[in-house]
Structures are given as C-alpha cells and as structure tokens.
Amino acid sequence: MKTDIVLSGVGGQGILSIAATIGMAALENNLFLKQSEIHGMSQRGGDVQSSMRISDKEIASDLIPLGGADLILSVEPMESLRHLPFLKEGGWLVTNSTPFVNIPNYPELDDVHAEIKKFPNHILIDADAIAAEIGSRKSSNIVMLGAASPFIDMPFETLEAGIRKIFGRKGEAIVEKNIEALRAGRDFTQKNK
Amino acid sequence: MEKLLLLGDEAIAQGAIDGGMSGIYGYPGTPSTEIAEYIQHSKEAIDKDLHREWSSNEKTAMESALGMSYAGKRAMVTMKHVGLNVAADAFVNSAVTGANGGLIVVAADDPSMHSSQNEQDSRFYAKFSFIPVLEPTNQQEAYDMAYYGFELSEKFKIPVLLRLTTRLAHSRAGVVRKPSKAENGVSLPENPRQFVLLPAIARKNYEVLLGIQPGLEKEAEESEFNTYIDGTDKKTGIIACGIAQNYLLESINGKEFNHPILKISQYPIPRKQVNKLLEECDEVIVMEDGYPVVEEMLKGYQEAGTKIRGRLDGTLPRTGELSPAVVAKGLGYDVNEGPAVPELVQSRPPAMCTGCGHIDVYTALNKSLAKYGEGRVFSDIGCYTLGALPPYNAINTCVDMGASITMAKGAADAGLVPAVAVIGDSTFTHSGLTGLIDAVSENSPITVIISDNFTTGMTGGQDSKALGRIEDIVKGIGVEEAHIRVLKPSKANMDEVISVLEEELAYNGVSVIIPRRQCIQTMKNKTLAAKIAELGLK
Numbered sequence: 044m045k046t047d048i049v050l051s052g053v054g055g056q057g058i059l060s061i062a063a064t065i066g067m068a069a070l071e072n073n074l075f076l077k078q079s080e081i082h083g084m085s086q087r088g089g090d091v092q093s094s095m096r097i098s099d100k101e102i103a104s105d106l107i108p109l110g111g112a113d114l115i116l117s118v119e120p121m122e123s124l125r126h127l128p129f130l131k132e133g134g135w136l137v138t139n140s141t142p143f144v145n146i147p148n149y150p151e152l153d154d155v156h157a158e159i160k161k162f163p164n165h166i167l168i169d170a171d172a173i174a175a176e177i178g179s180r181k182s183s184n185i186v187m188l189g190a191a192s193p194f195i196d197m198p199f200e201t202l203e204a205g206i207r208k209i210f211g212r213k214g215e216a217i218v219e220k221n222i223e224a225l226r227a228g229r230d231f232t233q234k235n236k
Numbered sequence: 237m238e239k240l241l242l243l244g245d246e247a248i249a250q251g252a253i254d255g256g257m258s259g260i261y262g263y264p265g266t267p268s269t270e271i272a273e274y275i276q277h278s279k280e281a282i283d284k285d286l287h288r289e290w291s292s293n294e295k296t297a298m299e300s301a302l303g304m305s306y307a308g309k310r311a312m313v314t315m316k317h318v319g320l321n322v323a324a325d326a327f328v329n330s331a332v333t334g335a336n337g338g339l340i341v342v343a344a345d346d347p348s349m350h351s352s353q354n355e356q357d358s359r360f361y362a363k364f365s366f367i368p369v370l371e372p373t374n375q376q377e378a379y380d381m382a383y384y385g386f387e388l389s390e391k392f393k394i395p396v397l398l399r400l401t402t403r404l405a406h407s408r409a410g411v412v413r414k415p416s417k418a419e420n421g422v423s424l425p426e427n428p429r430q431f432v433l434l435p436a437i438a439r440k441n442y443e444v445l446l447g448i449q450p451g452l453e454k455e456a457e458e459s460e461f462n463t464y465i466d467g468t469d470k471k472t473g474i475i476a477c478g479i480a481q482n483y484l485l486e487s488i489n490g491k492e493f494n495h496p497i498l499k500i501s502q503y504p505i506p507r508k509q510v511n512k513l514l515e516e517c518d519e520v521i522v523m524e525d526g527y528p529v530v531e532e533m534l535k536g537y538q539e540a541g542t543k544i545r546g547r548l549d550g551t552l553p554r555t556g557e558l559s560p561a562v563v564a565k566g567l568g569y570d571v572n573e574g575p576a577v578p579e580l581v582q583s584r585p586p587a588m589c590t591g592c593g594h595i596d597v598y599t600a601l602n603k604s605l606a607k608y609g610e611g612r613v614f615s616d617i618g619c620y621t622l623g624a625l626p627p628y629n630a631i632n633t634c635v636d637m638g639a640s641i642t643m644a645k646g647a648a649d650a651g652l653v654p655a656v657a658v659i660g661d662s663t664f665t666h667s668g669l670t671g672l673i674d675a676v677s678e679n680s681p682i683t684v685i686i687s688d689n690f691t692t693g694m695t696g697g698q699d700s701k702a703l704g705r706i707e708d709i710v711k712g713i714g715v716e717e718a719h720i721r722v723l724k725p726s727k728a729n730m731d732e733v734i735s736v737l738e739e740e741l742a743y744n745g746v747s748v749i750i751p752r753r754q755c756i757q758t759m760k761n762k763t764l765a766a767k768i769a770e771l772g773l774k
Contacts, residue, residue, distance in 0.1 A: 089586035103485035
C-alpha cells in the first residue's frame with residue numbers, strides 16, 4: 044500500500060495534529076512514513092502545507108512529486124485549491140467548506156466552492172459546524188481527518204488509537220470528543236462520496 | 237534497538253545525546269530550532285544535566301562549545317545558515333585551534349528561503365575553513381552522523397560541520413537508536429598551547445590543519461555515508477549530494493535507469509570515487525540542495541574532460557531548493573503535473589497575530605512619523621519584520637540581526653534625522669548592544685524602539701536573554717535615563733505611545749523606547765509567567 048497526502052490550511056488551524064495522528068497510526072501498522080512540515084515565519088497566519096507519505100515499502104523523498112498525491116486534505120477551502128498540481132489523476136480533494144478569511148482579497152466563497160465542485164472526486168464538508176454540533180469547536184481539524192479517512196489505506200481503529208496517543212495528555216474528555224469528531228467526519232463522507 | 241519517530245532536527249539531537257555529548261549551545265533560527273529544543277525537553281538530557289540553555293547569539297554559542305571541547309567534553313552548536321555568519325570568526329579559527337573533546341557545528345540551510353533572507357550554502361564555510369562536512373540524506377543518517385561526528389572530530393582533533401537543509405530538518409521518519417555512550421571526563425589538551433592562536437603558534441597549527449586533509453579525504457572515501465551504485469550506461473553519471481539522493485531515487489522509481497550514481501554525504505569530496513565516475517562517464521550531472529558547491533569544484537577536476545552538468549548550465553535551476561519535479565526534469569523526464577491552480581486563489585502571506593503588541597507600536601510609529609516623511613525606519617529580524625507588509629508598510633530595512641540600530645546610526649550620520657530603529661528584545665541582546673554603544677559614544681540622533689515581548693517570538697517562543705534586563709543594559713551602555721521610556725503598547729494607551737514617540741523623535745540624541753507587552757503566543761507558558769511575576773514585569 045502507499046498513500047501520499049497533501050495537508051493544507053492556514054497557520055494555527057491544526058494540520059500538524061492531523062499529521063501526528065496519521066503518523067501514530069502508520070507506526071501502529073508498521074508502515075514506513077515520511078512527513079514534511081512547515082515551521083517558522085509562514086506559521087504566522089500564512090498558508091501552510093505538510094506532505095504525509097505512508098507506504099509498506101521504503102520511501103525515498105520527503106516531498107510528494109507533482110501529480111503524485113492520492114489525497115489533498117485541507118482544513119480551509121481556498122487552500123485546498125493551492126496545491127492542485129500535486130493531485131494525481133483520480134485523486135480525492137477533501138476540504139472544509141468554512142473559510143478562514145485573514146486577507147482583504149479573499150475570493151467569493153461561492154466561487155471557491157464552485158471550483159472545488161468541478162472535481163468529481165471531492166468531499167466538501169462543513170467541519171466547523173459539525174465540530175460545533177458535538178460541542179468541540181477546536182476539533183474541526185479532526186472532523187476533517189475523519190472525512191478523509193475512507194481514502195487513507197489504514198484500518199479506522201488505528202486512527203482512533205492515534206488520537207488516544209496524541210490527545211491522551213489532555214484528558215479522557217478531550218480524547219472522546221476528538222474520537223466523536225473523527226467518526227462524524229467519516230460518517231459524512233460515507234454518506235456523500 | 238528502540239525506534240523513534242523524529243524530525244531530522246530531533247534525530248540529530250538524539251544522536252548527540254546517545255553519542256556522549258555533554259552540552260548543546262545555540263540560538264533559535266528556522267529550520268534549526270528543534271535540535272536544541274528536543275534536548276531541552278529530553279528526559280535523558282535533563283537527568284544527565286547536559287548543558288542545554290540558549291546562548292545570546294551564535295558566536296557566543298560557538299565559543300562556549302569550543303570552550304567545552306577545550307575542556308575535553310563533547311559539545312554541539314546549532315544555528316541556521318545565516319547564524320554561521322555571526323559565528324564565523326569563531327568557526328573559522330576553531331579549525332586552526334582544532335578540537336579536544338568532539339565538536340559538531342550544525343548549520344541548517346534554507347534553500348528557497350522559506351524563513352530566511354538568503355540561501356547561502358554552509359558547505360562553503362567548511363571548505364574555506366578546511367573543516368569536514370557531514371550532509372545527511374535522511375533522518376537515520378542525521379542521527380548516525382551526530383553520533384559518528386563526535387568520533388570523527390576526536391579522531392582528527394577538528395570540529396565537524398553537520399549541514400542539512402529545511403526539508404530534512406522539518407520532516408519526520410523512523411530512526412533506530414544506537415547504544416548510548418558515556419560522556420567524556422574533563423581533560424586538558426595534550427598540547428597546552430593548542431588553543432593559543434598567537435601568530436607563531438597559529439602558523440604551526442595551520443600546517444597541522446593542512447596536514448590532516450589527506451586523512452580526512454581518505455575517511456570520506458571509506459565512509460559508509462558515501463555510496464557508489466555502479467551502472468552499465470556510462471553516457472551519464474550522477475552525483476547526488478545529501479537529500480538530492482532522495483529526489484533522484486523518487487524520480488527514477490519504476491523507470492529503466494542504469495547510470496552510475498555517487499551519493500556524497502561526507503566531505504572533503506571523496507576523490508577516488510569522483511575520479512572513477514569522471515573517467516568512466518561522458519558527462520556527469522551534479523545535484524545539490526543549495527549552491528553548486530561540488531559542481532564548481534568538479535569544473536576544476538577537468539583532466540578527464542568530462543562534461544559537468546548541474547545548476548550552472550541550466551540542467552537544474554540556478555536558485556531554489558530541489559524537489560522531485562526539479563530533479564526529474566533535470567534527468568529529462570516528463571512531469572505529469574496535476575490540475576492548475578485556479579486563478580481565484582490569492583496569496584496568503586504571514587502576518588502578525590491579532591492582538592500582537594508590535595501592531596500597536598507600528599500604528600503609533602506611523603502616526604508619529606507622518607510629519608517627517610517616509611523612509612526612515614530601520615528594522616531587524618523577528619515577527620516585527622512583518623511590519624513591512626500592508627496595511628502597516630512601516631519599515632524600510634531588514635538585513636541581519638542587529639542591523640536596525642547601526643543602520644539608523646549611519647543614516648543619521650548622513651543627515652536623515654530623525655532615524656528610527658525597531659528591534660525586538662531577543663535580537664537586541666543577540667546583536668543590538670554593540671551598535672547602541674556606537675550610537676551613544678557619538679550621541680547620534682536616533683530613536684531606538686526595543687519592542688519587548690519577553691520572548692524570541694518568530695521561532696516559537698524561546699527564552700529571551702533580555703528578560704527583565706533591558707533598562708539596566710541601556711542605562712549601563714550610557715543612554716540618558718530621561719530618554720529611556722517604558723510604556724505599554726495597546727489601543728487604550730495609544731495617545732500616550734504617540735506622544736512619547738513624538739517627544740523622543742524630536743530629541744537630538746539617543747533615545748530608547750521600550751514598548752512592553754507579552755507575546756500572545758506565550759500566554760500558556762507557565763515557566764515564563766512565573767519569571768515575569770518574579771521580575772515584577774507588567
């Protein structure tokens with residue numbers, strides 16, 4: 044198996060927690076893993092991207108080749124489009140529909156959604172609303188991970204185990220909310236894909 | 237042995253701990269910061285009480301590490317590439333003193349300038365200084381090289397440069413540990429004059445330094461980090477340095493590719509393998525994540541008449557980091573890019589955080605300076621450099637750590653009065669003090685704003701050496717007390733900030749204004765909160 048994922052969003056939106064959870068799950072499954080991430084200046088409200096590569100064979104490059112990603116997982120809709128040149132033919136575009144507007148020239152949201160809908164393989168999900176529904180607004184990133192989980196070639200339970208490890212320090216209540224968020228995201232995709 | 241999931245930076249840190257290091261020194265800088273941070277949080281490092289505090293700047297860090305090496309223990313220094321400019325005096329001379337305990341200097345280069353002002357290649361410094369280089373290809377090599385680097389350093393009594401680039405520094409993969417080594421005890425250098433660089437001694441040491449070069453070259457030729465994969469198609473040979481090897485392997489995966497490949501990860505350049513490749517191949521493509529260092533050197537190996545291709549002839553782009561696509565194109569392969577980015581996607585540059593104190597400083601500064609006209613704000617390296625972007629457009633320069641105060645002074649010398657310097661607290665203790673002494677000694681008409689947020693913000697909230705000391709430092713340097721103004725930058729306090737700025741801009745001498753408000757990113761840091769309370773800062 045091999046899954047190459049481009050994670051994208053805006054600095055501070057929690058894509059590194061998504062990456063860490065997938066990473067834990069990959070270790071659990073004895074898979075090879077390379078995960079490249081952005082630190083430093085661009086974290087301050089700029090666009091951020093992380094490459095996540097998991098495989099049962101050794102991985103050479105830390106970066107995903109252009110046209111090589113199986114999945115773009117974005118916690119922000121405009122950011123999902125920024126990395127399209129990395130998407131493989133037939134790959135999936137899974138993105139939050141709620142925008143993060145911190146620039147004056149953010150495009151019309153309907154236009155952004157229309158661009159996303161051009162792809163037959165897309166999941167457009169209001170992760171913020173779902174996270175609010177389960178009473179854990181901060182978990183919208185994990186809702187997104189759940190929404191992408193059907194396209195990640197690993198047993199769902201290992202992602203849950205990853206969440207237990209990553210959030211375990213913060214207490215059982217937070218772990219449970221995040222697992223609820225993960226499942227809610229997955230359920231949305233299973234109904235809408 | 238135990239397997240860990242580590243960033244390239246963290247792998248270096250763990251390799252150093254396991255390799256028997258006694259202390260790490262450094263100054264935060266992307267993409268190097270996580271090396272020292274890992275050691276600061278490592279239970280083993282804390283239990284062993286390894287030295288792990290940040291230094292004021294890269295030069296003080298390098299010199300402290302050299303002192304630890306003098307005393308016989310193993311030390312590591314970490315910095316980003318431009319930090320090596322600050323440490324250069326000590327670095328170049330450390331080759332002439334040589335090492336006693338193992339000494340590794342880690343420089344994390346940033347090709348494509350993700351978080352930097354240039355993309356200089358630290359391997360040049362090593363060549364210039366006759367210092368061997370280790371350049372890891374992956375996280376496991378990063379670990380192994382930190383571990384082995386101390387052995388290499390002690391074997392040849394010379395500091396070793398461990399050079400990596402952004403992508404490896406900030407990429408995670410599995411790493412297998414080696415058995416942990418004990419630290420060295422204290423032991424003085426065998427030759428008591430080894431570290432005394434008086435000309436007569438330095439001349440002898442320099443002969444020693446040149447004398448060990450063939451041994452270092454042989455070490456590189458025999459190094460397991462330099463690999464030669466032979467191939468039957470000798471029309472083209474490949475040299476891939478460090479991480480370039482990964483992109484090469486990615487690009488040729490699943491393709492018919494029978495060219496010989498020399499991977500170089502330990503320098504001096506392994507002459508034996510390079511000569512073999514040059515003699516057997518009609519042309520050689522050199523792939524390097526950084527400057528064309530090896531490529532330029534090979535142009536001087538022209539005896540074999542082999543054509544050398546790479547960044548200099550356009551086979552690869554002259555600037556920017558390598559990637560799988562760049563390498564594949566260089567090899568002549570088609571790259572099947574995915575869909576184009578729709579035109580409606582706008583760029584999203586980094587910005588200061590909502591509620592950041594620097595924003596209020598710039599709002600007040602722009603208002604106070606309006607009557608004097610544009611072009612008189614000299615800034616520095618930190619989050620406040622983002623004041624260059626709209627809507628603030630508040631600063632006119634950003635060059636290197638500390639250049640705000642000295643450039644303001646030079647501009648004032650030229651007659652641009654008032655001239656304003658904007659510098660952060662940590663950058664001030666890094667490299668601002670000496671410039672302020674210059675300004676005070678001539679009573680230059682400059683206004684220095686030390687925007688104090690109690691931390692090294694841009695790199696993620698590391699300790700600031702300036703914490704609780706700024707007024708004492710500037711007073712000690714000789715700034716008049718009446719012109720040291722501490723205030724709180726906030727919307728509520730805007731009138732006061734503007735009026736203080738206006739008063740000091742009108743003063744014909746050195747003023748230091750200290751707008752003071754905690755970085756909002758550090759609000760959850762309990763250790764910092766305790767220190768702030770203890771110092772009575774507000």
